[in-house]
Amino acid sequence: MKKEEEIEIRGERIRLDQFLKWAMAAGTGGEAKTLIQKGKIKVNGEIERRRGREIKEGDRISLPDQRVLIVKAGGENGAAGKHDDQGFP
Numbered sequence: 001m002k003k004e005e006e007i008e009i010r011g012e013r014i015r016l017d018q019f020l021k022w023a024m025a026a027g028t029g030g031e032a033k034t035l036i037q038k039g040k041i042k043v044n045g046e047i048e049r050r051r052g053r054e055i056k057e058g059d060r061i062s063l064p065d066q067r068v069l070i071v072k073a074g075g076e077n078g079a080a081g082k083h084d085d086q087g088f089p
Contacts, residue, residue: 003067008074009055016043016061017051019071025063040064 007023014022017032020041026032035041036051042062043053055061057073 002062004070005067006070006072008072010074012073013054013056014071015051016041016048016053016055019055019061019069023061023069025061025067025069035064 007019009019009022016036017026017029020026020032020035021029026035033051036049039047039049040063041048043055044060045062055071057071059071061069061071063069
């Protein structure tokens with residue numbers, strides 16, 4: 001069974017590669033790029049190979065480890081507010 005987890009982002013949209021780093025699904029931008037280019041990431045059930053794909057609230061990101069991350073739009077006061085101005089820890 002796949003484990004689902006909600007991940008709150010700052011604002012309403014984020015690029016897929018940035019989201020993977022934000023959610024700690026990738027340690028670096030290079031790792032995120034590799035996962036995406038190798039077709040290891042699905043967005044809403046479809047393989048996504050564009051690291052610049054914009055992710056928004058409600059999107060479901062499937063990872064190779066069987067986790068499914070559900071994007072939740074946050075705001076200045078959300079969990080993402082604890083990070084820098086680009087939404088990173």
